[in-house]
Every structure is written in structure tokens, then in C-alpha cells.
Amino acid sequence: MADECTHRGNVCGNLQLLADFGCVATAFLVPADGVLKVVASSSPSVVPTAVPRRHIGDAISSSVEPEAYESYSTGKPVVGTSTRQVDGITFTTHAYPIGRFPLCGVVIRDVPVGLTRGFGPMETAFTEIALKLLAVLRECPLRDVETYEPFTTSRVAGDGVIYLGDQHTQLYMSPNISTILRLSSGADAVGSLRQIADYDKGIMSVLTGAGCYADEIEWSGQVLRVRAIPLKPGALILMNDITNQHLYEREMRVKEMTIREVHHRVKNNFQTVESLLRMQMRRSGSEEVRGALAEVVTRVESMAIAHDMLSYADDECIDVVAMVKTVADRVRFALVGDSCAVTVTVEGEAVEMDARHATSTALALAEMVHNAIEHGIKDRGKGSVSITFQHAGTGLMVSVEDDGVGMPSGFDIDTSPSMGITVIRTMATEDLGGTLRCLVPRSGQGTRFEMELPVSVFKGGSS
Secondary structure, three states: OHHHHHHHHHHHHHHHHHHHHHOOEEEEEEEEOOEEEEEEEEOOOOOOOOOOOOOOOOEEOOOOOHHHHHHHHHOOOEEOOOOEEEOOEEEEEEEEEEOOOOOOEEEEEEEEOOHHHHOOHHHHHHHHHHHHHHHHHHHOOOEEOOOOOEOOOOOOOOOEEEEEOHHHOEEEEOOHHHHHOOOOOOOOHHHHHHHHHHHOHHHHHHHOOOOEEEEEEEEOOEEEEEEEEEOOOOEEEEEEEOHHHHHHHHHHHHHHHHHHHHHHHHHHHHHHHHHHHHHHHHHOOOHHHHHHHHHHHHHHHHHHHHHHHHOOOOOOEEEHHHHHHHHHHHHHHHHHOOOOOEEEEEEOOOOEEEHHHHHHHHHHHHHHHHHHHHHHHHHHOOEEEEEEEEEEOOEEEEEEEEOOOOOOOOOOOOOOOOHHHHHHHHHHHHHOOOEEEEEOOOOOOOEEEEEEEEHHHOOOOOO
């Protein structure tokens, strides 16, 4: 049963390749509940086809597709002679059994009447490739020559095609192969292919019929993406010159490493500033100065954390929820140490932001947590602060709520001269372009800050 499932999956995975080279709509039918049902369906992506593709899940009756049922019952290919029409298109159906008894299913090809009349050398060669490939798939799954795992591939834009017959004779070469292999006009692609095969044993193994092969190889100053399938006899070679793409990806990797190194150095610089501030705190005899410097240290540390996370990120965006968890924990520890009586929780799904927006968000939330603990909870010795990220219809809602003593009478978030509130207000409204409000629960205890941010500040939103 496992072999049958593997075979079926391999046919489904290579059905698009069959459709593209066969230039006709192709479907794979398997038995289920006493009938044949469509489990995969493909139309050629490189040429238009008049016959509409089958729908996956459709049950096909014997009266509609007698060729499929005849092929499945006899285990032999059936080339249909009777015609039928769909949407005014007249076609015949050719059916091919897949697997040995008991069969895995049947591949059907809907061939429009008169299709081959306009065929040139390319279409003729492609049809031969499709039928040879189908003959291989009828017997067993395509297998990778090295891993022996099922092999699937498809033809993509820019692929060059080399079709080899018995004894590696060149039966067809697409025009762009000369460009891909950088051959002079009229040069023989097989000669170059043999040179590549001598260099790359993977291609050599395909030419000897051992199995399929796919890899990116460097040859003669080029990077070639190669997929090769033995056709017994012969072989199908798909080849694409990806040298420019490879160079671009290499440049991007260098750029990425450079950016990471910059973030790492910025983080180190922030830590140096932080150390100097802490040194000044220890030397100061004024409690007020030490408190002010402690607040600055918290802000510098928040920015250092952002750049530290960016130095490990795959791109220039980081998960601000994860970053705020780290920042909030550092703020809590700086104010109350290891005390378990004061807790800070952060909830919400991941939200990715670029460096600027993430840093501003972290700074604003660090100030909110600092204010909540310093002015609302610390003197009581216990309490909790919760930070929640929630996607809203208009953007992102970030709330910070505590169960402390609440805000002083007459407090106005829009006019407060407090340095901490000024930082929060500047980050939320100016840097992030959001709105900010302060709510007092009905109980009169605790405080809730709500910061609503537009979609443009996080990844996935419109800029």
C-alpha cells in the first residue's frame, strides 16, 4: 500500500510536467467507491489549450470516459478514436494505466482533433518526451539517483531543453540552450553536455539511466540549475543559467551580514553608554540624579535590546512582542530585583516591525511599565502589569494595564510635563503615527494606557 501511495503521489507531482510537454490537458484518475475519481489535473502552462481541465474530486463515469475504464481493466494504453465535445471543442481521450496489477490509476490526456497539424519540431519533440516520460511513470515512480526518494520537477520559464535518444544522440535542443551553454552558432550541445557530465557525476548517472537528478552546478564560470530524467532510452535535460541570480543572492548575503554586524556594533555602543551611565549613578550623591540616570539607562537598554535582536534576525524586521517581553522583564528587574510579588506579563501574537518602529514601540512600552511599577506598585510591594497586543480593524491595539494606586487627580496625558509621559507621547503619536489615551478603571484603582498604531508600522501593513 505504501508503494502504491508513493507511486500515486509521484504521478501527481509530475503531472504538470506531463501536461507541459504533452501540450494537452492531463488528469490522473484513481479508483474510489467503485468509480474513477480525479485526484490531479493540469493544463499546459507554456501553451494555450482549448480543452478545459478536469476538476479534482470529480467522479468520472464509464459512459463519459470509456477509454479510462478500458485502460484500467486491461492494464494497457487506450488511444481513443471516438470524439466528444466540451464548450464546442472536439477532442479524443487517450488513457494510460499507472502501475502494475493492481493498478494505481489511469492518466488521461485530452487531445483536440487536428492538434498535431500545426506542430513544428519543438512540439513534435515535446510530445515524444511526454509519452516517454509517461512510459517511465507507468512502471514506477521517478527516483532521485542519490537518495532514491521520489523525484518531482516542473518546467519553469527560461528552461532550456535537451532531448537525447539512444546512445545520447541529440534529438532536440531548444534554441535557448546555445545561450545557456554559451555555444557558438551551430555548436553541438551534446559535446558540452558530455563535458559537464565528466565534471558532474550526477548528470553522468542520469545518462546511464541510474535515476533522476537535480542540482545547481558551477561550470565554466556559470551557475546552472539542472534537472535530468532518464527516459529509457534517452534522457530529458532541463537547464537554466542562474549565474546572475546566484551573484545577486551572494551580494544579498554579504549585505545581510554587513547589516547584522552594524546592528551588533550599535548594540555594543549602547552597552558602553549604559555602563558609563551606571558608573555615573554610583558616583552621584544625589538620589534625584541617580533616579533620573536610572530612567535613561532603561531607555538606552531598550534600544540596545532592539539592535541585539536585529543582529540575529533574518531580515530587517523583528518580532516586537518578543522584544517587549525582554525589555519589560529588564525594567521590572531594575526596579524590584528578583521579587516575585511584582509580575509583568506580555500577551499577543507575533508582530513584526522594522528597526525604527520596533525601537519606538519598545521605548514607549518600557516607559509605561516603568511608570506603572515605580509610581503605582513599588511602594505597595506587590502588583501586576499586563501588556497586550491585539490586531484591530484599523491597525494594532497595544494596552498596558496595572493594578496600582492609579494616576494622581487632574492628570492629563496630553499636557503632562513628566519626562516619562513626554517620551511615551512622542513615541506613540509622532514616531509611530498612532493615538494614545489613559483610562482609569471604575474601581478607581490601577491605570490602563492604550496605544493604537496604524497598519503601516508593522510588517504586512500598507506603508
